[in-house]
Amino acid sequence: MVTVGWRRPNREERQLAWLWGAVAVSSLLLRPLWLALAPFVPVCPFRAITGLPCPTCGTTHAALALLDGRIGDAFVANPLAAIAGMGFVGGGLLAPVWAALSWPVPEVPTPLPRWARAAIVAVLLAGWAYVIVRSR
Numbered sequence: 782m783v784t785v786g787w788r789r790p791n792r793e794e795r796q797l798a799w800l801w802g803a804v805a806v807s808s809l810l811l812r813p814l815w816l817a818l819a820p821f822v823p824v825c826p827f828r829a830i831t832g833l834p835c836p837t838c839g840t841t842h843a844a845l846a847l848l849d850g851r852i853g854d855a856f857v858a859n860p861l862a863a864i865a866g867m868g869f870v871g872g873g874l875l876a877p878v879w880a881a882l883s884w885p886v887p888e889v890p891t892p893l894p895r896w897a898r899a900a901i902v903a904v905l906l907a908g909w910a911y912v913i914v915r916s917r
Contacts, residue, residue: 787885798880805873834916836909861908
């Protein structure tokens with residue numbers, strides 16, 4: 782079991798929270814630009830060489846679906862990318878509130894326990910397996 786302690790955030794962590802918020806809001810405000818640039822995203826080189834999708838294949842489709850508010854389509858394209866995108870924007874919108882209130886931060890042990898690292902690898906491999914199966 783991982784025991785997580787809590788501590789007060791330092792100055793750099795609060796600055797990072799404000800920066801995260803600014804980038805998350807900017808990414809939403811620049812939605813028209815992202816939609817205009819999407820057709821110019823290059824083809825996946827891994828897929829072009831091997832014929833198999835890479836673990837991040839579908840990320841562009843997931844991001845565009847999220848920008849259009851089509852959450853279900855984003856999960857179909859790449860579930861891990863959809864979760865990461867929603868986490869990035871959601872966390873970015875909450876980070877300035879956290880920084881302003883100086884809420885505590887968790888102290889996550891480093892390195893993570895072996896079981897936690899194995900679980901992360903298993904989730905990433907499951908996401909890649911989903912992308913491979915969906916592409917067929």
